[in-house]
């Protein structure tokens with residue numbers, strides 16, 4: 236790894252998003268791209284966000300029991 240290359244900080248939140256220093260271009264499995272110019276971008280890792288791939292804090296909500 237090059238010593239001069241700029242490193243990006245990524246922080247994984249247990250049960251929550253992955254925080255990535257922005258701006259970022261996010262590529263989804265279907266090839267769609269989402270851009271964010273925020274200083275810090277919360278990428279949804281739980282799959283429940285209504286604004287996926289960006290976290291909308293839905294990971295905090297309790298799931299209803301179905302049994």
Ligand code: FES
Pocket residue numbers: 250251252253278279280281282283284289290291292293294295
């Ligand atoms: S990680 Fe926050 S909504 Fe998915």
